[in-house]
Amino acid sequence: MHKSKINRLLFIVFILxxxxxxxxxxxxxxxxxxxxxxxxxxxxxxxxxxxALINRLTNEKGEFVIEYQKGKYKLxxxxxxxxxxxxxxxxxxxxxxxxxxxxxxxxxETVVISKKKEVVERKVDRLVFNLENTISAAGGDALDxxxxxxxxxxxxxxxxxxxxxxxxxxxxxxxxxxxxxxxANLLRSISADNIKSIEVITTPPAKYEASGSSGLININLKKxxxxxxxxxxxxxxxxxxxxxxxxxxxxxxxxxxxxxxxSSLNYREGGESFDYQDDIYFPDQLWRTGQEFKxxxxxxxxxxxxxxxxxxxxxxxxxxxxxxxxTSGDRExxxxxxxxxxxxxxxxxxxxTNSSQKPEFNSMNFFNEIKxxxxxxxxxxxxxxxxxxxxxxxxYEGTSEIIRPYDFKYFKGINNNNQKTNNFSGKIxxxxxxxxxxxxxxxxxxVSKTNNDISSFNSGLVxxxxxxxxxxxxxxxxNEYIQAFYFxxxxxxxxxxxxxxxxxxxxxxxxxxxxxxxxxxxxNYTKFFPSINISYSPQENSTFRFGYSKRIGRPNFxxxxxxxTYVNPFLTVEGNPFLRPYFIDNFELIYSYKKLExxxxxxxxxxxxxxxxxxxxxxxxxxxxNRNMFNVKRYGISELYIFDKFDWWTxxxxxxxxxxxxETIDIPAKGVDGFYSTFSTNNDFxxxxxxxxLFNFNxxxxxxxxxxxxxxxxxxxxxxxxQYLVLNKDLRxxxxxxxxxxxxxxxxxxxxxxxxxxxxxYFDSRYIQLSLNYRFGNKNVNVGKREAGNVDERxxxxx
Numbered sequence: 001m002h003k004s005k006i007n008r009l010l011f012i013v014f015i016l017x018x019x020x021x022x023x024x025x026x027x028x029x030x031x032x033x034x035x036x037x038x039x040x041x042x043x044x045x046x047x048x049x050x051x052a053l054i055n056r057l058t059n060e061k062g063e064f065v066i067e068y069q070k071g072k073y074k075l076x077x078x079x080x081x082x083x084x085x086x087x088x089x090x091x092x093x094x095x096x097x098x099x100x101x102x103x104x105x106x107x108x109e110t111v112v113i114s115k116k117k118e119v120v121e122r123k124v125d126r127l128v129f130n131l132e133n134t135i136s137a138a139g140g141d142a143l144d145x146x147x148x149x150x151x152x153x154x155x156x157x158x159x160x161x162x163x164x165x166x167x168x169x170x171x172x173x174x175x176x177x178x179x180x181x182x183x184a185n186l187l188r189s190i191s192a193d194n195i196k197s198i199e200v201i202t203t204p205p206a207k208y209e210a211s212g213s214s215g216l217i218n219i220n221l222k223k224x225x226x227x228x229x230x231x232x233x234x235x236x237x238x239x240x241x242x243x244x245x246x247x248x249x250x251x252x253x254x255x256x257x258x259x260x261x262x263s264s265l266n267y268r269e270g271g272e273s274f275d276y277q278d279d280i281y282f283p284d285q286l287w288r289t290g291q292e293f294k295x296x297x298x299x300x301x302x303x304x305x306x307x308x309x310x311x312x313x314x315x316x317x318x319x320x321x322x323x324x325x326x327t328s329g330d331r332e333x334x335x336x337x338x339x340x341x342x343x344x345x346x347x348x349x350x351x352x353t354n355s356s357q358k359p360e361f362n363s364m365n366f367f368n369e370i371k372x373x374x375x376x377x378x379x380x381x382x383x384x385x386x387x388x389x390x391x392x393x394x395x396y397e398g399t400s401e402i403i404r405p406y407d408f409k410y411f412k413g414i415n416n417n418n419q420k421t422n423n424f425s426g427k428i429x430x431x432x433x434x435x436x437x438x439x440x441x442x443x444x445x446x447v448s449k450t451n452n453d454i455s456s457f458n459s460g461l462v463x464x465x466x467x468x469x470x471x472x473x474x475x476x477x478x479n480e481y482i483q484a485f486y487f488x489x490x491x492x493x494x495x496x497x498x499x500x501x502x503x504x505x506x507x508x509x510x511x512x513x514x515x516x517x518x519x520x521x522x523x524n525y526t527k528f529f530p531s532i533n534i535s536y537s538p539q540e541n542s543t544f545r546f547g548y549s550k551r552i553g554r555p556n557f558x559x560x561x562x563x564x565t566y567v568n569p570f571l572t573v574e575g576n577p578f579l580r581p582y583f584i585d586n587f588e589l590i591y592s593y594k595k596l597e598x599x600x601x602x603x604x605x606x607x608x609x610x611x612x613x614x615x616x617x618x619x620x621x622x623x624x625x626n627r628n629m630f631n632v633k634r635y636g637i638s639e640l641y642i643f644d645k646f647d648w649w650t651x652x653x654x655x656x657x658x659x660x661x662x663e664t665i666d667i668p669a670k671g672v673d674g675f676y677s678t679f680s681t682n683n684d685f686x687x688x689x690x691x692x693x694l695f696n697f698n699x700x701x702x703x704x705x706x707x708x709x710x711x712x713x714x715x716x717x718x719x720x721x722x723q724y725l726v727l728n729k730d731l732r733x734x735x736x737x738x739x740x741x742x743x744x745x746x747x748x749x750x751x752x753x754x755x756x757x758x759x760x761x762y763f764d765s766r767y768i769q770l771s772l773n774y775r776f777g778n779k780n781v782n783v784g785k786r787e788a789g790n791v792d793e794r795x796x797x798x799x
Contacts, residue, residue, distance in 0.1 A: 023494070025435060026089075027065045028097035030058050030077055037062030038079070038102060046074040052540060054496060060226075065375075067435075069494050077102060094435075120150060120642055120652055122592055124498050125533045125547065126201040127151060127640075131192065132222070135723045136682055136696045138734040138771065141247075141268070142187040142195060142219060148682050148698055149198045150640055150654045152217065155746055155763075159183075161202065161214045162656045162678055164634065165584070165605060166553055168212030171219045171321070174365065174384075175209060180556070182359055182388070186323045189301035191249035191266050193234055193773050196222045202601075203533055203547035203586055206486040206502030207429065207440060210529040213553035213584040213605065221303070222251060223262065229254040229777045236771030238270065240764050243294070245270025247771070258309040260317075264302065271296040272764045281756040282617050286338040289571070295329040313371040323361040330354055333398075333568055351398035351411075351568035359390040376433040381426075388421040394565055400461055412466035413458040415565045421450040421557055436491070440502070443485040450557045452476040454515075458566055475515035476561050476577065483507045488531075496537035503530040506552075512577050514562055521577060527552065545590040555579040555609065559626050570619075576626045582607040595642040601658075605632040610708055612667065615755040630671050630708050631663045648686040655679045662708050668753040669709045676705030676712070692729065696721040713747035717765065732773045739766040 030038040043064045044055040053073070058064045070091050077085040077100065084102035121128040129149045131137060137145040147154045153162045158180060161167055169176050169183060171190075176183055199218040201208070208216060222230075234249040247268045254261040276291040300323070307317035330353070337347035363386035371378045397412040429442035454474040459466045488502025507526040513519070531549035538544075561575035584605045591598050609628045615621070636658025643651040656678050662671030680700040687693040701716040721736040746761040 023067045023069055023436070024091040025065065025067050025094040026091060026097070027063070027095075029099050030062045030064065030085075031099050031101055033101055033103055035101075038084075041077055041079045041084070041102075044076045044078070046076060054492075054494070067492065118642070119644075119650060120640070122543070122545075122590075122597060124500055124535045124545065125203055125205055126199045126218075129198045129200065131195050131197055134682070134684055134696070135694050135721055135734065136684070136698050136719070137192040137195075138721065138723055138732065138736075138773070140192045140736070140769070140771075142190040142192060143184060145192040145195050145198060145219075146187070146217065149200065149217075150652055150680075150682075151200050151202075151638070153678065153702075159217070161200065162638070162654070164202075164214035164586075164603065165608065165632070166212070167214050167217055168209075169217045169219065172221055172319075173218060174319075174321075174363070175211075175216075182361070182390070182558075185297075185299060185325050185327075185359065186301065186361065189266055189268060189299035189323055189325070190219075191234060191247075191251070191264070193232060193249060194221050194251040194264050194266075196220045203531060203549040203588060204551075205500055205533070206488040206504040206529070206531055207442065209444075209484070210504055210506055210527070210550070210552045211554050213551045213582065214586065214603070215549075215551070221262070221264070223253060226255050229256070230775060231777055232773055232775040234771060234773035236769060238767050238769040240272055240767045242273050243271030243296075243764075245272075249773070260305075260307040260309075262303070262305040266299075266301045268299045269297070274764055275762045277760040279758045280615060280622065281758075282615070282620060283754070284340055285620065286340065287335055287570075287620065288338070289333065289335040291331060291333045291567075293329060293331045295327055297325065297327040300324045315369045317367060319365045319367075321361070321363040323359075325357070325359045327357045328355065331567070333571075335568065335570065346404055347400065347402045349398065349400045349568055349570065351396055353394060353396040353567060356393045357390060359388070361388050362386065376431060376438070378431050380429045380431075382428075384423070384425045384427070386421075386423050388419070390417075390419045392417045392419070396566055396568070397466070398568055400569075409461040409463055410465050411459050411461055411569050412469070413456070413566050414469055414471070415456045415563065416454065416471075417561070417563050418453045419450065419557070419561070421448065423448045437489045438491065439487065439489050441485075441487045444482070445484075446480075446482040448478075448480040448557075450478040452478075452561050452563065454563050456564070458569075461569055473515075474563075476513065476563065478512045478557060478560055478577075479510065481509045498535040500533040501531070503528055505529075508581075512560060514577050516562070523580065525581075527583070541594045543590075543592045545588070545592070547586070547588040547590070549586050551584045551586065553582045553584065553609075555581065555626065559609075569621075571622050571624070573624045579609055579626050580607060580628050582609060582628065595644065597640040599636075599638045599640075601634070601636045601638070603632075603634045605634075607665065608632055608708070612669075612709065613750075613752060613757060614668075615753055615757070617753070617755060627667060629665055629667045629669075631665065632708070633661045635659045649683065651681060651683040653679075653681045660706055662706070664709065667709075669751060672706040672709060672711055672750075674706035674711070676707065678702045692725040694723040694725070696723075709750045709752060710748045711750070713749075715743060715745050715747065716741075717744040727774075730775050732775075734769075734771045734773075736769045736771075737767075738769070742766045 030041050032038055039058060039060050039062060041058045042055050043058065043066065045053045045066060045068060047053055054066060054068055056064045056066055068091060072090045075087045075089050076083060085100060119130055119134060131145050136148040143154060146152050146159060151162055153160050159167060176186060197220045201216040201218060204216050231252045236247045238245040245268060249266045251264040272295055274293040278289045280287040302322045305319040307315055309315045333351040335349040336345045338345050366383045368381045369378060393416050395414040400409045425444060425446040427444040429440065432439040454476065455471045457469045457471050484504060484506045486502060486504040490500045492498045505528055510523045512521045529550045533547045536544045559575050560577050560579055562577050564572050564574040566572050582605060584603055587602045589600045607628050608630050609626055611624055611626050612629060614623045614625065636656065638656040641653045659675050661673045664671045683697045685695040687695055698719040703714045705712040718740045719736065719738045721734060723732060723734045725732055744765045749758040
């Protein structure tokens with residue numbers, strides 16, 4: 001960070017500290033007449049003219065803290081529009097009012113029954129989508145849940161924030177340090193019925209790792225309230241165009257006395273088919289390639305968490321996460337080659353590829369949380385370890401037949417890659433709430449080591465069938481070390497102003513070794529990552545927000561692997577050990593009024609990397625690889641509107657429009673500038689008075705757009721769901737039809753090295769699904785999940 005930026009940040013801290021010098025801290029505890037704490041009650045200060053000045057919610061212990069300037073006010077305590085307590089007070093100095101006893105005898109039962117969070121909530125730095133209040137992802141998996149989350153887009157195995165680039169995914173605050181395909185496998189093994197809410201964090205505070213260029217997605221799993229337990233069991237069947245999927249899910253939570261437990265076990269087995277079509281226009285030939293890829297899979301996911309409250313100020317525990325997958329695939333590829341302007345082909349290349357993968361992911365988190373006082377000072381220590389391994393085998397063979405002059409050749413090969421990634425990390429976070437500002441400081445050390453043992457053989461085109469596979473071996477090792485320190489502050493001012501600010505310093509050292517080249521590549525860098533979020537509410541239901549954060553996008557371990565996989569002799573897929581991280585600056589200005597949220601955003605993405613097809617007009621070989629290849633600027637606007645005027649209809653709607661400029665870097669292609677837009681609507685309907693018959697309609701349309709060197713064609717998706725609740729609403733039966741019109745296709749085109757490519761991909765997203773879920777125990781389900789310290793590294797392995 002430049003000296004001028006540091007001075008500006010220190011100046012902001014100085015202003016904030018002095019602005020609040022005259023504030024008074026007023027605290028207390030709200031309890032019922034039975035001495036039970038009243039949770040989520042509103043504590044409001046009114047002016048002498050009955051204008052609401054500041055309000056706070058009580059926590060799970062009924063406690064609240066209000067900081068405001070000296071003066072006379074009216075104190076009011078209410079919940080769900082029911083006023084329980086009013087009193088005239090005068091703030092002259094800090095004081096604790098003690099217990100405030102309220103009478104809720106005739107109201108509390110109604111509150112327990114009807115209490116329901118908003119489907120979409122907005123906080124100073126994030127949007128919260130309360131999935132448990134919707135039916136659109138019922139019976140599905142976590143990837144299905146992300147598809148219906150406002151502001152997110154899921155296409156096959158790629159997850160992005162609409163109008164932005166890549167993100168990182170966390171589960172209960174623990175980042176999944178895996179690659180794109182492996183991340184999708186993990187999310188597909190987690191039941192959506194186990195998810196409480198999804199947080200879309202577009203400008204993350206300094207406490208979070210700097211990875212995740214456009215922000216973070218945090219998936220919160222369901223938890224249990226004190227003195228309660230709950231067990232939910234589910235099963236389902238999904239039928240696609242050719243294949244089906246069976247699923248068994250379970251989730252158990254328990255919280256009694258000093259012990260809290262949470263566990264889930266989910267199993268899915270099935271198959272899916274993909275259809276890829278590519279037309280590649282070389283200067284003298286047209287290559288029309290079609291791929292039919294069928295994949296069978298078995299996925300097991302388990303999560304086990306334990307927390308023990310040793311004393312009133314010390315809690316410790318662990319969380320284990322395991323994900324085990326076994327997939328096998330068959331791919332038939334046919335390339336039909338035409339001379340320019342010819343109507344009949346002269347060369348047919350047919351390839352058959354088999355693949356077998358067995359990725360396994362094991363993660364363990366140990367934590368200690370020590371409270372230093374009763375006002376919020378605490379230390380949280382996390383020690384983490386995860387191991388990711390994958391045995392990946394891909395044999396292939398085929399033939400090439402030329403009509404004029406006749407020529408017939410064979411080819412055969414295999415590629416084996418055994419990957420093992422180990423990560424150790426330690427993380428400490430210290431919360432230091434003070435009279436003027438709530439401070440947080442902390443640090444992290446992370447060590448990641450990845451080893452790839454590669455063996456391969458490629459015959460090329462030969463005249464006789466290949467019988468012997470003469471394997472050559474290679475190694476690719478990658479080590480990464482990260483040291484980080486951060487500080488941040490949060491302050492709620494008078495007049496409903498809240499400011500969250502901070503900066504994070506990360507030092508990174510990487511070292512990779514490519515055995516085939518006998519070459520070692522090292523990269524060391526140290527960067528500051530500042531962030532600030534400001535919220536101002538001039539009146540009730542009206543809020544302005546500004547956010548800025550600097551982020552980094554680090555390549556995952558598979559993207560760095562130079563291993564070359566052949567689809568046929570003319571199409572390969574490979575990683576890039578010379579891939580470098582990219583940096584992004586995100587700016588947002590948001591205005592919320594009641595149920596409408598309008599956002600202006602601007603981002604600068606430097607040295608972006610992505611996969612690109614590099615065609616060779618001499619050999620007709622197309623290499624799919626990763627390259628740092630463009631700088632992008634985005635100018636955008638988005639609108640989010642929640643419609644809930646009727647008890648029987650809730651609708652959340654998102655419209656996004658942005659303009660991108662792309663400047664290419666050291667690649668034989670020009671960037672494409674242009675607009676990108678999308679619209680989605682997700683609607684829940686209650687069809688009867690007992691609220692046991694529910695209906696959902698979800699529609700997404702993505703018109704034409706641009707990104708990098710690609711022009712994107714339009715696509716859309718339509719889904720319908722019906723849910724029936726029986727047995728006192730403990731049994732949930734859901735029937736869903738997805739991508740009804742089979743329009744969710746990815747179509748794009750580009751020109752690279754003078755060669756035009758037109759692609760049309762379909763990922764077997766049309767299906768019908770029937771699912772059942774039954775819940776035992778206490779319905780008031782809401783056990784403490786822990787935030788691990790190695791969340792960033794885990795995402796880049798795929799889990």
